[in-house]
Amino acid sequence: MNSEEKALIVQEAIENRRTYRKFLDEIVPSKLMSTILESAKWSPNHRKTEPWRFISISKSSKKRILISDAVKKLSIETSKNPNPKTKLNSAEKSKLEILESPELIYAFSLPGDSNEITQENYASTCISIQNMALVSYFFDISISWSTGKPTKISNLNKILEVPNEWNIVGALYIGFSEKPMNQIKVSRENHSEYTTWY
Numbered sequence: 001m002n003s004e005e006k007a008l009i010v011q012e013a014i015e016n017r018r019t020y021r022k023f024l025d026e027i028v029p030s031k032l033m034s035t036i037l038e039s040a041k042w043s044p045n046h047r048k049t050e051p052w053r054f055i056s057i058s059k060s061s062k063k064r065i066l067i068s069d070a071v072k073k074l075s076i077e078t079s080k081n082p083n084p085k086t087k088l089n090s091a092e093k094s095k096l097e098i099l100e101s102p103e104l105i106y107a108f109s110l111p112g113d114s115n116e117i118t119q120e121n122y123a124s125t126c127i128s129i130q131n132m133a134l135v136s137y138f139f140d141i142s143i144s145w146s147t148g149k150p151t152k153i154s155n156l157n158k159i160l161e162v163p164n165e166w167n168i169v170g171a172l173y174i175g176f177s178e179k180p181m182n183q184i185k186v187s188r189e190n191h192s193e194y195t196t197w198y
Contacts (some may be wrong), residue, residue, distance in 0.1 A: 013134040016182040020142040021097065023175030027059070028103050032139060036174075039135040040128035051110040051121030052128045052169075055160050056103065063159055068098035070153040078149075094149060102175035106156075108166040118167070125169045136174070137181060144173040 028036075033056070040052055057064050075091035098104065109125035112118040133143040150171035157164050 013137045017133050017137045018181040018184045019144045021144040021173050022178040023102050026176050036132050036135050039131040043124045043128035045124045052125040053108040055106040066159050068095040071149050074149050101173040105172040107169040109169050111165050140177055142177040146171045
């Protein structure tokens with residue numbers, strides 16, 4: 001395989017990976033999850049802090065129930081919809097997404113000794129999630145990365161039993177995609193629209 005062929009394989013994963021939350025009702029095998037999580041550690045990390053931390057919440061875990069209840073409560077409290085029924089239905093949907101996701105992983109980054117290192121750690125952890133998403137693509141697995149309500153519940157760190165100093169990076173809904181991700185079409189601007197050359 002020449003360099004161009006290798007590049008096309010990487011490019012395929014980059015272009016066709018999707019944040020898609022319609023999963024098959026099937027648990028991702030633990031060996032496959034280990035492969036996906038192993039890819040996280042190859043994120044660029046020049047200070048070698050390895051700041052990423054992942055908390056996996058199984059479907060049968062009581063923590064999954066606590067989180068889903070907290071998400072429902074937060075959804076109701078923060079909804080701007082004046083219709084009580086619509087508000088409740090939306091909150092219930094958010095709760096079910098938590099309960100029904102085949103895999104649910106919380107990603108955190110560790111604080112550093114300075115603001116600069118803390119920021120670098122956060123960036124490295126973001127890239128580690130992208131690594132996971134790219135590897136997942138080749139197994140027809142979608143990783144839906146949320147920075148919304150599942151990450152904003154007030155007692156999250158307590159539920160997950162992690163230090164308050166850890167910085168939340170996202171909640172990852174993970175599962176086998178209902179349909180091939182390369183069939184889920186999206187469009188992006190050409191690089192010339194956001195690149196300045198001097």
